[in-house]
Amino acid sequence: xxxxxxxxxxxxxxxxxxxxxxxxxxxxxxxxxxxxxxxxxxxxxxxxxxxxxxxxxxxxxxxxxxxxxxxxxxxxxxxxxxxxxxxxxxxxxxxxxxxxxxxxxxxxxxxxxxxxxxxxxxxxxxxxxxxxxxxxxxxxxxxxxxxxxxxxxxxxxxxxxxxxxxxxxxxxxxxxxxxxxxxxxxxxxxxxxxxxxxxxxxxxxxxxxxxxxxxxxxxxxxxxxxxxxxxxxxxxxxxxxxxxxxxxxxxxxxxxxxxxxxxxxxxxxxxxxxxxxxxxxxxxxxxxxxxxxxxxxxxxxxxxxxxxxxxxxxxxxxxxxxxxxxxxxxxxxxxxxxxxxxxxxxxxxxxxxxxxxxxxxxxxxxxxxxxxxxxxxxxxxxxxxxxxxxxxxxxxxxxxxxxxxxxx
Amino acid sequence: xxxxxxxxxxxxxxxxxxxxxxxxxxxxxxxxxxxxxxxxxxxxxxxxxxxxxxxxxxxxxxxxxxxxxxxxxxxxxxxxxxxxxxxxxxxxxxxxxxxxxxxxxxxxxxxxxxxxxxxxxxxxxxxxxxxxxxxxxxxxxxxxxxxxxxxxxxxxxxxxxxxxxxxxxxxxxxxxxxxxxxxxxxxxxxxxxxxxxxxxxxxxxxxxxxxxxxxxxxxxxxxxxxxxxxxxxxxxxxxxxxxxxxxxxxxxxxxxxxxxxxxxxxxxxxxxxxxxxxxxxxxxxxxxxxxxxxxxxxxxxxxxxxxxxxxxxx
Numbered sequence: 038x039x040x041x042x043x044x045x046x047x048x049x050x051x052x053x054x055x056x057x058x059x060x061x062x063x064x065x066x067x068x069x070x071x072x073x074x075x076x077x078x079x080x081x082x083x084x085x086x087x088x089x090x091x092x093x094x095x096x097x098x099x100x101x102x103x104x105x106x107x108x109x110x111x112x113x114x115x116x117x118x119x120x121x122x123x124x125x126x127x128x129x130x131x132x133x134x135x136x137x138x139x140x141x142x143x144x145x146x147x148x149x150x151x152x153x154x155x156x157x158x159x160x161x162x163x164x165x166x167x168x169x170x171x172x173x174x175x176x177x178x179x180x181x182x183x184x185x186x187x188x189x190x191x192x193x194x195x196x197x198x199x200x201x202x203x204x205x206x207x208x209x210x211x212x213x214x215x216x217x218x219x220x221x222x223x224x225x226x227x228x229x230x231x232x233x234x235x236x237x238x239x240x241x242x243x244x245x246x247x248x249x250x251x252x253x254x255x256x257x258x259x260x261x262x263x264x265x266x267x268x269x270x271x272x273x274x275x276x277x278x279x280x281x282x283x284x285x286x287x288x289x290x291x292x293x294x295x296x297x298x299x300x301x302x303x304x305x306x307x308x309x310x311x312x313x314x315x316x317x318x319x320x321x322x323x324x325x326x327x328x329x330x331x332x333x334x335x336x337x338x339x340x341x342x343x344x345x346x347x348x349x350x351x352x353x354x355x356x357x358x359x360x361x362x363x364x365x366x367x368x369x370x371x372x373x374x375x376x377x378x379x380x381x382x383x384x385x386x387x388x389x390x391x392x393x394x395x396x397x398x399x400x401x402x403x404x405x406x407x408x409x410x411x412x413x414x415x416x417x418x419x420x421x422x423x424x425x426x427x428x429x430x431x432x433x434x435x436x437x438x439x440x441x442x443x444x445x
Numbered sequence: 446x447x448x449x450x451x452x453x454x455x456x457x458x459x460x461x462x463x464x465x466x467x468x469x470x471x472x473x474x475x476x477x478x479x480x481x482x483x484x485x486x487x488x489x490x491x492x493x494x495x496x497x498x499x500x501x502x503x504x505x506x507x508x509x510x511x512x513x514x515x516x517x518x519x520x521x522x523x524x525x526x527x528x529x530x531x532x533x534x535x536x537x538x539x540x541x542x543x544x545x546x547x548x549x550x551x552x553x554x555x556x557x558x559x560x561x562x563x564x565x566x567x568x569x570x571x572x573x574x575x576x577x578x579x580x581x582x583x584x585x586x587x588x589x590x591x592x593x594x595x596x597x598x599x600x601x602x603x604x605x606x607x608x609x610x611x612x613x614x615x616x617x618x619x620x621x622x623x624x625x626x627x628x629x630x631x632x633x634x635x636x637x638x639x640x641x642x643x644x645x646x647x648x649x650x651x652x653x654x655x656x657x658x659x660x661x662x663x664x665x666x667x668x669x670x671x672x673x674x675x676x677x678x679x680x681x682x683x684x685x686x687x688x689x690x691x692x693x694x695x696x697x698x699x700x701x702x703x704x705x706x707x708x709x710x711x712x713x714x715x716x717x718x719x720x721x722x723x724x725x726x727x728x729x730x731x732x733x734x735x736x737x738x739x740x741x742x743x744x745x746x747x748x749x750x751x752x753x754x755x756x757x758x759x
Contacts, residue, residue: 149709156502156711180502251608253694258709297611298693310590311610430499433710440705441522444529444697 117366120165123151125353126302127324128168130386137373138366146301147257148173149433155182160360165367171206171352172425174213183212184357190368193375201352201392213354214371217320217389220350220412220420221260222343224304224322229313236345237268241292243314249295252314256299258436259423260349262288264316267347267421274424281428285435293442307339308332318351319343320388323409330405341409343416350412350420352392384410493717503711514718523702523719527726530699533613534682535730537620541628541677542670544621549632549669550662554641565633568626580619580690587615587691611693619687624680628673635669636662675731682727699723 118138122129126144134140145151148170155162155177169177177183188194188210194202201215223240229251230243241264244252254261259273265284266273275281300306303315304325317325322341329336355374357367373379380391381399388410390396397411412420494510497503552564571579586593589606597603609615639662647657685700692698703723706716 147709149711152502153708153711176500176502180504182502293694296694300693308590309584309588310606311588427500430497430710430712437702437705437710438522440694440697441526441702443694444692445525 116369117363118369120361120363120366120370121163122166122168123154123162123164123358124166124168127305127321128353128387130383133379133382133386137370140370149258152177152182155358156180160358162358162360163362164358165361165363166370167356167358168216168353169213169356170423171204171213171354172423174207174354174356176425177356178207178212182359184359184361184364185211186214186357187368191372191375193372196375196377196380196393198392198394204352207354213356214375215392216353216355216374217384217387217391218350218352219319219389220343220416221255221263221316221318221348222322222341223315224307224317224325224339224341225314226310226312227338227340233340234314234342237264237348240264240314240316241268244292244295248312248314251297251312252295253298253300253303253312254292254296254316255318256301258429258432260316261299261436261439262432263349263423264288264292267344267349270346273347273349273421274426274428276426276428281431281435285431285438288435289438289442293439294445296439296443299440299443308334317341319409323388323406324386326406326409343412343419345419347421348419349423351423489717489720492713493721495714497710497712497714501711503707503713505713514714515722517715518719518722523699523722526697526702527699527723529613529697530682531726531730533616533620533688533698534678536617537624537681538674538678540617540621541625542674545625545628545632545673546670549629549636552629552633553636553639554644568629572626576623577686577690580623580687583615583619583622583691584610587618610691612695613692616688616692616696616698619691620681620684623684623687624677627676627680631669631672631676632666633669635666635672639665678731679727683723 119140121141121143123143123145129142134142143164145154151167151169152173155164155167167183174183191214194210194214197215201218202210204215207213223234225234225243225248230247232239232243234240234243254264262284263273265271265287266275266280271280271284297312300312300315302321303312304317304321304323305328306312307325308328319341326336326339326341329339355371357364361367374383375393377393377396377399380393380396381401384391384396384400385404388406390410390412393399400407400410492505493514494512495505495507496509496511496513498506552561556564585591587607587609588594589608589610591607594603594607597607598605609618643661643665644657647661648654652660683700685698685704688696688698689701690696699719700723703716703719706712706719710716
């Protein structure tokens with residue numbers, strides 16, 4: 038629209054005005070129609086191109102599966118490569134996923150949410166694979182939500198360290214294969230929380246004082262209640278009524294009114310500066326710090342700490358959903374992801390130990406913040422495995438009451 | 446095309462007798478209503494009398510139907526949540542009316558025909574974007590590290606970053622933003638249909654602009670106002686995305702609480718009972734407000750007629 042395209046007309050001043058208005062209005066309508074069309078096409082494009090979608094109104098933007106940058110050099114996979122995966126946010130390297138094939142990713146915030154959706158769909162969810170935490174697998178298997186696995190179709194299963202196979206909740210790996218394990222801790226803005234947080238008690242104190250109204254906890258019932266149990270030396274798998282009562286009283290009355298959010302992914306939202314203090318999983322915290330560096334901000338402003346004196350260790354697992362339509366692709370994928378080279382790439386992205394033999398040596402030194410990935414022998418002593426037991430409904434009730442108390 | 450006068454006993458006439466009843470035209474609507482509204486609602490009510498099988502993945506037991514879930518919902522935390530919801534819904538609806546009415550009035554009575562089209566277009570444009578995306582974009586605007594926060598700080602208007610996200614204010618802003626067009630449209634339609642000569646007549650008869658508005662424009666626009674209020678209030682009271690995204694922990698509205706019962710607690714009966722209570726409470730508030738409105742209208746009519754009577758007696 039430069040002066041070169043100038044149009045000259047002879048008319049009255051009023052006529053010129055009308056013409057100009059008419060033209061600008063037409064231009065406006067055309068531009069807006071164009072914009073609308075573009076937005077519409079973009080929306081169609083993204084749904085068919087299987088970018089990650091969000092569920093349950095979560096605020097996570099989802100992993101950009103369709104990002105084409107830095108395509109992996111992994112060998113192409115033979116056979117079926119298209120399937121639907123139901124998993125946690127930012128849990129798989131987009132480039133690696135793209136090098137495998139066409140994977141549609143959908144996201145959940147908690148195991149409870151995933152189980153409820155799969156149970157509600159009764160085999161018609163359309164998902165081929167799901168990534169639940171170990172403790173939830175017996176319940177899901179009993180309810181007929183999971184397909185039994187044929188391990189002979191996953192030759193790379195042998196690459197897993199035996200410490201991470203044949204777990205109590207799935208003996209003989211009938212339903213699941215280890216995806217990775219991780220732990221829970223905190224991350225805080227040192228400009229606001231100036232004293233170091235060393236224990237869950239420090240976390241609670243900071244949440245009630247300097248970070249009041251500015252802290253978040255994980256959006257899952259066991260993790261929320263874990264804050265109280267870990268701080269007070271109670272095993273978080275407790276089923277004792279008096280301990281659960283005390284937990285409820287504390288969480289609902291003392292912790293909830295200070296909370297800003299129940300957020301399962303505060304790490305990847307770190308660049309937005311939403312919280313001064315967050316309960317967070319180690320891989321998510323690491324991704325957040327890496328994103329800060331990418332955004333040209335100072336990652337030293339935020340400090341990560343692993344939960345103490347006790348905290349959780351979780352193992353998330355690849356499982357095939359009952360009624361899956363893309364069985365071949367699912368097996369192909371499990372075999373692909375258990376390949377040491379691929380696994381190392383995935384670790385570098387998501388920041389969780391995948392439990393393969395010698396995986397620590399396979400991740401190159403150029404990968405930063407590795408101290409947040411590997412759990413030292415010393416830290417091992419702090420870890421407690423969770424369980425789904427008779428207290429589960431009670432924990433969820435506490436979590437719901439906490440949500441109501443926080444929003445009062 | 447003019448040869449339509451067919452003899453009485455032609456085949457055309459015979460065929461006309463075989464016509465299906467006209468109500469068949471309404472069949473798609475009825476079918477849709479029954480299959481996708483009445484039946485699911487019936488299921489919700491049915492499930493609300495059941496109970497969750499403990500330790501299961503949300504199985505519902507109908508072994509001993511009871512009102513137990515309703516009792517739990519009424520004594521539990523649900524009521525606190527509902528109070529918050531009601532407050533946000535009422536304030537949001539009133540704000541939509543206060544903001545929407547002048548816009549609709551101006552569009553209908555003052556704006557030129559050309560401008561009218563453009564302005565209505567502007568009101569519609571946000572609808573081209575998905576509801577979720579529109580709400581999510583507000584998190585960028587309101588974020589403490591967002592451009593608004595930085596800009597306001599650099600201008601010296603704010604001493605520190607804005608802390609609007611995850612507050613009730615953010616939810617209130619979000620719902621007004623999301624539901625405002627639903628208020629503007631019915632208001633505009635009602636006001637646009639008003640014959641301008643009615644306002645002129647009122648003026649000619651000596652009424653002040655304020656009085657014309659209160660006694661002519663206002664009452665005639667009432668159908669639009671009522672439609673707008675209902676269109677905004679009902680979905681707003683059940684909204685859960687806006688509250689969840691912008692309010693975070695502070696935005697626990699009834700809709701989110703019910704979803705949590707079904708999704709996190711896997712307790713469909715409890716969620717169903719709360720949903721039924723929510724429906725009844727929303728209907729209750731509408732009936733109460735409607736009743737009060739009718740009573741006020743009646744009273745003002747009486748007062749006006751008294752006024753007219755005294756005028757006559759002089």
